[in-house]
Amino acid sequence: MPTALVTGPTVGIGNAFADALARRGYDLVLVARDEERLKSVAADLTERYRVAVEVLPADLADRAQLTAVEERLRSPGEGQAHVDLLVNNAGFTLKENIVDSSSDDEERLLEVLVVAVMRLAKAALPGMIRRRAGGIINVSSVAGYAPYGTYGAAKIWVTTFTEGLSFDLEGTGVRAIAVCPGYVHTEFHQRAGVKVVAPEFMWIPVETVVNEALASLFRGTGSPVVIPSPQYKVLMAAAKLAPRNLVLKIARGQREKRA
Numbered sequence: 001m002p003t004a005l006v007t008g009p010t011v012g013i014g015n016a017f018a019d020a021l022a023r024r025g026y027d028l029v030l031v032a033r034d035e036e037r038l039k040s041v042a043a044d045l046t047e048r049y050r051v052a053v054e055v056l057p058a059d060l061a062d063r064a065q066l067t068a069v070e071e072r073l074r075s076p077g078e079g080q081a082h083v084d085l086l087v088n089n090a091g092f093t094l095k096e097n098i099v100d101s102s103s104d105d106e107e108r109l110l111e112v113l114v115v116a117v118m119r120l121a122k123a124a125l126p127g128m129i130r131r132r133a134g135g136i137i138n139v140s141s142v143a144g145y146a147p148y149g150t151y152g153a154a155k156i157w158v159t160t161f162t163e164g165l166s167f168d169l170e171g172t173g174v175r176a177i178a179v180c181p182g183y184v185h186t187e188f189h190q191r192a193g194v195k196v197v198a199p200e201f202m203w204i205p206v207e208t209v210v211n212e213a214l215a216s217l218f219r220g221t222g223s224p225v226v227i228p229s230p231q232y233k234v235l236m237a238a239a240k241l242a243p244r245n246l247v248l249k250i251a252r253g254q255r256e257k258r259a
Contacts, residue, residue: 001051003081005029005073007060007120008090010037013139013184016206017087020214022049027081029054031069032090054080060090060116061108070123082131085217086124088117088158089139098149106150113154121165125174132173135217138162140178140225142232155180159225166224179213179226204229 004021008014009030018028022045030038035057042053056072058065076082091113094101121136128134144156162178169176183203212228227233 001025001027001081002084003027003029004085004087005031005056005069005083005120005124006087006089007031007069007116010034010041013181013206013209014087014089015041016210017089017137017213018045020207020210021085021087022051022053024214025049025051026085027052027054029056029072029083031056031058031060033057033059061111063111066111066116066119070119073120073123074127082127083124084128084134086120086134086136087139088120088136090116091139093151094149101150109150110154113151114157117158118161121176125169128174129169129172134174136162136165136174136176137213137217138176138178140180142180142182142227144180163224175217175220175224177213177217177224177226179209179216179228180232181209181228182232184209204232 002025004017004026006014006018006021006028009018009028010032014032018030018041022028028042028045028051030042030053032038035055038055038057042055045051046053056069058069060066060069072080073083073086092109094105094109096105098106117138121138124134124136138158138161140158140162141152141155143152144154144159146152148155159178159180162176165176181204184206209228213226216222216226
């Protein structure tokens with residue numbers, strides 16, 4: 001039975017990935033800060049899908065705790081299965097813009113959204129390449145194509161990193177993809193204290209994000225960048241063709257609607 005390690009699986013996109021993978025017969029290693037919520041999610045998935053679920057509490061912004069997750073990926077302990085699929089999903093955003101936020105908070109965001117993504121991928125890859133099988137899904141965002149401060153910069157890094165990684169993995173039997181959703185019906189913005197005012201057509205179900213990402217990964221071919229839902233495919237194609245000044249103007253107007 002294959003095993004997937006999912007970061008940030010207690011809510012939102014990460015929880016949907018954990019559910020979808022358990023439904024497909026994957027055993028799971030779940031990584032998040034809140035041990036009690038991890039145990040609750042693990043118990044629920046075990047009961048519903050009869051899969052083995054390992055709980056690994058860790059704050060990915062803490063290098064010592066991040067190292068423990070790297071070691072789990074690199075060298076499974078006795079009785080632990082190797083990881084066939086890594087889902088780098090953990091993340092958060094800040095309510096304040098770069099002018100008003102603290103440097104410590106900005107650095108913590110980068111540790112989770114950038115450093116952890118890179119280090120966990122590098123920890124997982126040697127074993128996957130040796131077995132000539134495996135996959136990495138990095139959860140990015142269309143926010144990376146717009147001027148959304150450190151969060152947007154981190155997400156475009158994730159997308160570009162994954163594209164480069166995908167090229168480096170050609171012929172190894174291992175695949176890496178970045179899934180770039182837009183607004184998703186989850187608790188993400190509420191947890192950050194950010195209110196978003198956007199047309200209903202711009203919101204997509206979390207299941208759409210997960211299903212399109214997994215379909216792309218299991219298909220084994222196609223672009224390493226997955227933009228789920230037709231509306232965002234059209235919006236991103238238009239953004240690439242539009243003058244950058246126009247894209248910035250639209251993004252600024254959308255940002256001003258946020259409370």
